[in-house]
């Protein structure tokens with residue numbers, strides 16, 4: 001019954017966050033935070049004399065979005081990225097409607113390019129299937145809640161494309177690659193100084209740690225080890241692969257999650273005739289399958305599974321398969337995301353399981369929100385207050401998403417019963433059918449400031465022209481009906 005209890009718990013955080021999307025934050029430290037223009041601002045100065053300068057540690061999705069968002073408001077930044085060169089790395093990533101809304105508010109042209117580079121999945125069926133019988137547990141409509149609000153439909157975009165487009169729009173003279181931020185100190189006047197690995201020291205008004213799950217900045221802020229000992233292993237290792245394939249249902253179905261005890265398998269259409277898959281195996285951390293035999297290992301692991309799964313594994317080239325263990329860290333509900341002039345963002349603040357495809361999307365929301373809050377202040381003495389406002393608006397929301405992704409992973413890991421007892425399987429399908437629309441409603445609202453919702457509302461009247469769907473279905477309902485007809489014929 002542990003499993004049932006956990007499943008029911010899925011509904012609780014969603015509904016509470018749904019009903020109280022901007023509810024007061026749980027952290028007691030947050031409750032006592034107030035604006036502090038006073039003695040400090042007298043020493044430190046108003047922004048009209050000298051614009052605010054933000055130091056960004058890390059140029060992944062979160063850091064690059066933040067740079068673009070600061071630029072929108074004329075806030076100066078310097079971005080330090082430890083890798084020397086941006087190289088094509090990583091497979092496609094889901095950029096969901098909430099993230100696209102925030103990106104669009106930051107820069108419309110940039111977002112149009114991201115959308116053009118992607119493959120729309122929000123107008124097709126997504127859902128969960130039994131890995132063995134291939135029968136659907138439940139299907140989701142991710143399009144309707146987005147369309148209702150005038151938000152762009154979810155896309156899958158290749159990471160290098162997304163990265164290059166984000167890079168194209170930032171001030172190149174402010175990008176410093178091959179430089180790591182190793183530590184920081186808060187100065188007496190309220191500013192912050194960072195030490196770079198090349199020995200240089202740089203001062204700014206704000207430091208943002210966008211340096212990923214193994215964040216140095218978070219480590220120093222909370223006296224936490226940035227290493228694996230302070231992270232939580234999910235119980236799963238994840239193999240990813242991309243292959244050339246067009247499944248029979250690709251016109252109607254975008255992503256499918258195949259479930260069975262101890263492992264699961266996710267696949268998605270990622271455009272250009274390709275399918276991406278994730279094979280999640282429950283096993284202890286650190287058990288690396290040698291390169292060159294990973295495909296064969298997976299084919300063996302998934303023996304007896306649906307042919308839809310095995311076909312993808314069989315045709316994927318060895319060199320297109322990667323393995324990594326999945327970790328997250330508990331949400332910083334009590335410790336918080338900001339201290340003085342320093343804040344964390346993206347995976348540095350909330351590394352989460354990939355089950356909802358929201359880690360990067362939440363990093364995008366962070367970047368949007370942080371820049372919004374900094375743009376509202378007129379005095380350096382209010383920097384810490386702006387960072388608290390950022391934290392207050394983002395922490396509960398992202399923690400709810402983080403919690404849901406973790407619960408989804410834990411349920412799958414623990415619940416043998418789910419897959420051996422058909423009644424429980426049906427119950428879970430029903431719960432997911434009920435809870436998923438609530439989760440999506442929650443995700444797609446309260447993303448933007450009121451002033452930025454204008455373009456989304458404008459688009460509502462022109463959705464057909466905006467989303468070119470000449471090639472495919474206008475809604476998930478249409479896709480669902482076509483899929484049902486196709487599956488009936490196949491039977």
Ligand SMILES: Cc1cc2nc3c(=O)[nH]c(=O)nc-3n(C[C@H](O)[C@H](O)[C@H](O)COP(=O)(O)OP(=O)(O)OC[C@H]3O[C@@H](n4cnc5c(N)ncnc54)[C@H](O)[C@@H]3O)c2cc1C
Pocket residue numbers: 057058059060061062063080081082083092093094095179180181182210211212213215216238240278345346347348354357358359360361362363
């Ligand atoms: C299997 C899998 C699938 C996923 N699928 C999705 C999906 O479909 N949709 C989605 O939204 N999310 C997805 N995610 C999550 C997503 O990849 C991350 O949440 C996202 O990349 C986080 O971005 P970030 O910028 O915060 O961190 P990162 O991408 O980790 O970037 C951090 C950057 O900081 C640099 N850096 C580190 N330390 C320093 C330092 N000290 N100084 C300077 N630079 C530094 C690093 O080199 C790196 O470039 C997935 C994750 C996994 C594991």
